Amino acid sequence: QFRRGLPEVPIVRGDGNHLxxxxxxxxxxxxxxxxxWTDPDRSIPEALRVLRPGGALALWWNAAALDVPWIDAQTSRIERHFGLGRVVGGNGDGTHEALAASAGRLDFDRRHIRWTRRVPVGTHLANISSHSLFLVHGEERTAAFVDAERRHLLAVFPDGMVEETYDVGLLLAIRP
Ligand SMILES: C[S@@+](CC[C@H](N)C(=O)[O-])C[C@H]1O[C@@H](n2cnc3c(N)ncnc32)[C@H](O)[C@@H]1O
Known part of the structure; x- marks a missing residue:
């Protein structure tokens, strides 16, 4: 897929723990x-090894924008469906910041950037049901959630286009 979309960009298969x-x-x-998904004890030394002095390591994640009412409600439905406590942090903080801090050897600058997109309800549901939480609970429980969730979403977005809002938590460190 990558080669089809960007044939002029070289691509190699890699692992952040062993680049x-x-x-x-x-x-x-x-x-x-x-x-x-990487082990910072290995991925940080690897990043420092492959970067030139002055080179940059950038890490980012899309976090659910929990101040948007339908997203907060959906997050609660996911948690109820799987019998969990709050599983995602808001505003790109928390877990990811802790992960970066655990790296220890780099000094990260942080930015939060909010963005939105409108996608068909099917695209939205296909995306969330690809998350590891759904995959580990199996197809049947995912299908049950998706059926009910489609109805919730169409009540909020009757035209079938879901406005997703994300907060990107961006961490940037320069190699000394
Ligand atoms: C949520 S996907 C993100 C994919 C893409 N970067 C994006 O933002 O749409 C997580 C990705 O982490 C990759 N991954 C898992 N273990 C990894 C590792 N040890 N080093 C580098 N990437 C890894 C997986 O192959 C998967 O593509």
């Missing part, structure tokens, strides 16, 4: 919504 990239070869290394 297939030469030492001091990069000006910019970024993880979009994926740093939390």
């Amino acid at each position: 297939p990239l030469a030492t001091a070869s990069l000006d910019f290394l970024t993880y979009a919504q994926s740093w939390h």
Whole structure:
């Protein structure tokens, strides 16, 4: 898919804990919504190894904008469906900040950037049901949630277009 969309951009398969990239070869290394899958004890030294001095490591995540009423209500429905306490933090803080802090060896600047998009209800539901929380609970429980959730969403967005709002938590560190 990447090659089809951006044929002129080179692509390699990699792992943040063990990057297939030469030492001091990069000006910019970024993880979009994926740093939390790495082991910072390994991924931070790897980032420091592959970046040139003055190069930047950028980490970011889309967090649910919990001050938007329908998003707060949906988050509560997800938590009730799976019998959990609050599973997502708002405003891009919390877990991700803690993850970055655990890196210890880098000094991160932080920014929060809010953005929105309008997508068909089916696209929205396909996206949320790809989250690991849904995957680990299996297809049947996901399908039950999605059926009920479609009805909730169409009550708020009768034209079938969901306005999603996200708060990007952006962390940026410069390699000394
Ligand atoms: C939520 S997806 C984000 C995908 C894409 N960056 C985006 O923002 O749409 C999380 C990604 O983390 C990747 N991932 C998992 N373990 C990883 C690791 N150890 N190093 C780097 N990426 C990893 C997965 O392959 C997956 O594509």
